[in-house]
Amino acid sequence: MDQHKFILSESEMPKAWYNIAADLPFEMPPVLHPGTQQPITPDDLAPLFPMAIIEQEVSTERFIPIPEAVQEIYRIWRPSPLVRAYRLEKAIGTRSKIYFKNESVSPAGSHKPNTAVAQAYYNAKEGVKKLTTETGAGQWGSALALACNFFGLECLVFMVRVSFDGKPYRKSMIESWGARIFASPSKETACGREILARDPECSGSLGIAISEAVEVAVADEKTKYSLGSVLNHVMLHQTVIGEEAQQQMKLAGDYPDIVIGCVGGGSNFAGISFPFIKDKFAGKKLQAIAVEPTACPSLTKGLYAYDYGDTGKLTPLVAMYTLGHNFIPSRIHAGGLRYHGASPLVSRLVKEGFIEARSYQQTEVFQAAVTFARSEGIIPAPETAHAIRATIDEAKKADEEGVSKTILFNFSGHGHFDMSAYDAYFSKRLEDNHFSDTALQKNLAEIADLPKV
Ligand SMILES: Cc1ncc(COP(=O)(O)O)c(C=O)c1O
Numbered sequence: 001m002d003q004h005k006f007i008l009s010e011s012e013m014p015k016a017w018y019n020i021a022a023d024l025p026f027e028m029p030p031v032l033h034p035g036t037q038q039p040i041t042p043d044d045l046a047p048l049f050p051m052a053i054i055e056q057e058v059s060t061e062r063f064i065p066i067p068e069a070v071q072e073i074y075r076i077w078r079p080s081p082l083v084r085a086y087r088l089e090k091a092i093g094t095r096s097k098i099y100f101k102n103e104s105v106s107p108a109g110s111h112k113p114n115t116a117v118a119q120a121y122y123n124a125k126e127g128v129k130k131l132t133t134e135t136g137a138g139q140w141g142s143a144l145a146l147a148c149n150f151f152g153l154e155c156l157v158f159m160v161r162v163s164f165d166g167k168p169y170r171k172s173m174i175e176s177w178g179a180r181i182f183a184s185p186s187k188e189t190a191c192g193r194e195i196l197a198r199d200p201e202c203s204g205s206l207g208i209a210i211s212e213a214v215e216v217a218v219a220d221e222k223t224k225y226s227l228g229s230v231l232n233h234v235m236l237h238q239t240v241i242g243e244e245a246q247q248q249m250k251l252a253g254d255y256p257d258i259v260i261g262c263v264g265g266g267s268n269f270a271g272i273s274f275p276f277i278k279d280k281f282a283g284k285k286l287q288a289i290a291v292e293p294t295a296c297p298s299l300t301k302g303l304y305a306y307d308y309g310d311t312g313k314l315t316p317l318v319a320m321y322t323l324g325h326n327f328i329p330s331r332i333h334a335g336g337l338r339y340h341g342a343s344p345l346v347s348r349l350v351k352e353g354f355i356e357a358r359s360y361q362q363t364e365v366f367q368a369a370v371t372f373a374r375s376e377g378i379i380p381a382p383e384t385a386h387a388i389r390a391t392i393d394e395a396k397k398a399d400e401e402g403v404s405k406t407i408l409f410n411f412s413g414h415g416h417f418d419m420s421a422y423d424a425y426f427s428k429r430l431e432d433n434h435f436s437d438t439a440l441q442k443n444l445a446e447i448a449d450l451p452k453v
Contacts, residue, residue: 002086006248008079014243015066017236020274020345022062023281026352028344029453032317034308037451040316047218048225050126053119056233064236066118073117073150077106078240082248083376083411091375094395095404097254100411101245101272104378108173110413111268112143112228115237119226120147129222130154134184134209136264137163137336137383138170139413140228145179155179158186158212161204163335167417184209191215191312205328206264206339211312218314229265230309230318230343238271245408246275256408258287258394262386263299263357264336266290266343272410274345277354288355289394290346291386293365295433296329298322298342299350299357301440306450307341319453320347324443330433332362333421334382340443358390361432365389366425369415381413382421 021028030039042054049057056064066074085098103111123131131153135141141157148155157179164171164183174181184204185192189212195202202208210227217225227234242259249255259276261269273288280286292299302321309315311325320341323329327340341347349355362382369385371392372378380388387409398405415422424430 004084004086006082006251008244008247010075010079012247013071013074013079014240015071016063017066018239018243018275018278019059019061019064019236020277021060021232023278025281026348028348029319032306032451034313034316037317048214050122050128050224052122052126053233056236057231066240067121070118070121074240079244080105082245082252084252085376087375088372091371092392092395094399096395096398097404097406098391098395099249099252099254099256099406099408101241101408102411103241103268104411104414108139108142108146109416110139110143110381111238111241111271111410112140113146114240114271115228115234115267116143116147117150118237120144120151120153123224124151124153128153128224130156131224131226132156132213132216133158133226133228134206134213135159135228136206136338137334137381138167138174138417139336139381141179141181142170142173144226144228145174145177148179149177156216157181158184158209160184160206160209160335160338161202162331166420170417184212186212188212189215203328203331205311207311207325210310211314214310214314215312229267230341232345234267235270235274235343235345238267239274241268241271241410242273242275245272249408254406256286257405258289258407260289260291260387260390260394260407260409262337262383262412263290263292263342263346264339264383266346268410268412270343270346272408273355277349280354289390290350290355290357291390292357292359293332293334293337293386294359294361294435295332296323296338297359297435298340299347300359301435303444304347304351304453305447306453307447309341317450318344320344321350322447323440324447326446327440327443332433333418333424333430334362334365334386336383337386360386360389363425363430363432366422366430368392378411379415380411381415382418384412387412
């Protein structure tokens with residue numbers, strides 16, 4: 001009998017997150033203060049984050065213990081299953097082996113609660129009363145609403161307008177967990193009002209929503225800001241995915257040749273790949289592939305440079321692949337991948353050649369999503385479907401080369417709130433994007449005066 005699922009018991013769940021900063025074979029450029037452009041100090045970050053999170057952001061400890069209160073909530077859905085995708089393999093007729101780590105089993109439907117729960121815990125412990133955040137697809141806003149609910153924190157979510165309009169039930173979900181939500185740009189903040197005055201129809205972007213959330217957080221001592229991706233501590237919290245996957249691959253008697261994840265800010269990709277990249281640093285052969293949309297190709301077309309994390313220039317300057325903080329991606333359905341930058345850690349690992357990056361158009365991504373739904377049954381989030389597209393292509397490439405590969409990808413979330421996107425695909429209203437290099441050059445020119453890496 002073929003075993004489909006590789007399951008760990010709750011007692012086998014990792015007790016510490018893996019911090020890749022301990023093993024990097026290069027120095028990371030410092031994070032700079034947005035005003036002085038000098039290296040940032042913990043005190044500079046204190047209005048935004050609790051001290052425990054700031055310490056994790058700069059820590060070089062290899063393993064950081066997962067607090068028991070966080071583990072207790074993780075146990076609602078963790079350890080998540082590792083699945084051998086036999087039916088997908090058969091559907092595409094490959095002789096490669098495909099595994100996926102199913103992060104869609106969390107209450108919010110994605111990997112995002114892995115860090116939301118940790119962040120809510122540390123904030124509550126330090127006496128914070130309210131968290132503000134941005135959300136693209138709504139997965140992160142849902143995750144933080146869920147986590148704040150568990151730790152008795154108020155939660156305020158700014159959701160990118162295009163997703164807010166396209167996914168009304170994410171709003172209801174966020175409200176079910178007791179949070180408040182606004183479409184961004186909103187009239188709640190000076191930044192939102194300024195953008196709406198210039199462009200009343202603005203579809204929004206993660207960069208704008210971050211500016212709004214940061215503006216509200218810095219105005220009140222008991223309110224802090226929470227980010228769902230990009231920063232080092234978020235990558236850290238997500239490594240529980242890859243740590244579990246390593247134990248589960250052992251149960252399956254396998255080790256991946258290729259690890260794949262989609263990239264918005266980089267957290268689910270970092271989560272699954274960093275524990276394996278640790279082995280790669282130690283000499284193991286492994287291909288790590290980061291997949292992004294052609295409409296927002298920060299890793300494949302961006303510049304490795306210092307840039308702001310948000311449109312309003314309120315966040316620190318970080319060295320990353322960026323399309324420029326004023327870049328507003330076109331209205332694609334993978335809302336969670338519409339971010340102008342990417343995690344500094346993921347960016348630098350791409351630059352140094354430890355990670356490959358590639359991009360896809362949305363129709364080819366939805367084709368892969370439907371192949372997966374019709375073989376494995378689960379309907380993927382459009383973001384996740386980018387990883388599935390790359391997985392299918394890698395399996396086919398191996399077949400053409402006459403070899404069998406073991407491929408592991410992160411199934412970062414389900415698409416139950418994305419059915420209008422599927423509807424657009426089935427009714428042939430889904431359009432591929434023609435990325436404008438002229439617009440990119442204009443946006444990159446706007447960061448030319450920032451400090452050089
Ligand atoms: C299901 C899903 N996958 C992936 C992402 C991309 O984020 P990240 O690159 O931080 O994993 C998102 C973001 O909202 C998401 O909702």
